[in-house]
Amino acid sequence: MHDDQADVTAHVAATLIRDQFPQWRGKAIRPVASTGTVHAVFRVGDDLSARFPLRPADAAEALAVLEREARASAELARASPFPVPEPVALGRPGPGYPMPWSVQTWLPGTVAFDADPSGSDAFAEDLAAFVAALRGVGTRGRRFGGENRGGVLAHHDDWMAKCFAESEGLLDVDRLRRLWSRFRELPRTGADVMSHGDLIPGNVLVLGGRLGGVLDTGGFGPADPALDLVGAWHLLGPGPRDVLRRRLACDELEWERGKAWAFEQAMGLVWYYAESNPTMSAMGRRTLDRLLGSAE
Structure with a gap:
């Protein structure tokens, strides 16, 4: 997926795990098929995963970075009403990996790419409860300090210009430029809240049509209150989307800024x-279609 991507084979992963953690030598090491873009993931027995x-x-x-992510994940786990690693x-x-x-705990469930919850009001209620619980943690004086999503929309102009240039022939770029020109001007009114930061289908588990767990929690931190509205x-489809908005009591500006972060x-x-x-690319297209449909 990336020009500089490391090649992590099952043999390399199993050797590292068994050499460094002899207590797990009896556990089966199995690669996990994933649409994820950041880690190669391997099951370690039935209850652990290596990333x-x-x-x-x-x-x-x-x-x-890993130590910071571990601290963030542990903090989120204390706050979440749903299972998290x-x-x-x-x-x-x-040897073979520099x-x-x-290693973290493994959660059962099916990622939302494979168990689409978009039509479920109950799932939307669960997702809203998760976001509300994180917001309720309190930032303890921390503020957004990164360069990714969650700060100032207009700071992403250079990235968006690259996206528009690369998307010629793939998307209706002129129409999308006009939408970004409106999104980037949306003012910020609310103070930072604690946020998961990446509520996409690959990071959400579905069990019985409900929210079964949330993955990739290492980015938990302070950000624009609208950031987790990307979910x-x-x-979500239109009806469940409205359920989430009502449950979180989003005003018009916060809701529009959530659209902007999803668009970016x-x-x-x-x-x-x-x-x-292709799965991630198709997800991006679907999200853009939903955003454009809501703007009509």
């Missing part, structure tokens, strides 16, 4: 993963 970052990075910097261990670089990696557009994310997915990860 190997795909993009090369300095080992010390990568370790700092919990950090278990950090692995070291070794970076640190992580309304990535995951979807635009990048369509062209970047057009050939390397």
Whole structure:
């Protein structure tokens, strides 16, 4: 999926796991088929998973990121009313893989790519309850300090210009430019709240038509209150989307900013993963279609 992607084979993963964590030598190591774009994932027995970052990075910097993500995941686990993975261990670089990696608990369920919950009001109620619980944690004085989604919309103009250029021939770029020109001007009124930051189908588990768990929790942190509203557009159809909006009592401005963050994310997915990860690219298209439909 990425030009510089690390090749993490099942043999390499199994060797690292068994060498560094001898207590798990009796557990089967199995690759997990995934549409994820950040990690190669392997089951470790029935109750654990090992996650190997795909993009090369300095080992010390990568370790700092994994440690920060582990702290964020542990904090989110204390707040979440739904199951989330919990950090278990950090692995070291070794033969065949030059970076640190992580182990966390495994959750049962089917990702929303494969068990579409878009028509379920009950799922929308669950998703709203999850977002509300995170918002209720309190930032303890922390503020958004990153460069990704969650800060100032207009700071993404350069990225959006690249997305529009790369999307020529794939999308109705002129129409999408006009929509971004409106989104980028939306003012910010609410203070930062704690946010998951990436509520896409691959990070949400469905069990019995309800929210069964939430994955990829290492980005938990303070951000624009509208950021987690991307889930309304990535995951839900019109009726359930309205359920989520009412449950979270979103005013018009917050709701529109949620659209803007979903738009920013979807635009990048369509062209970047057009050939390397068609499922993610198709998700971006579907989200853009929903956003354009809501603007008509």
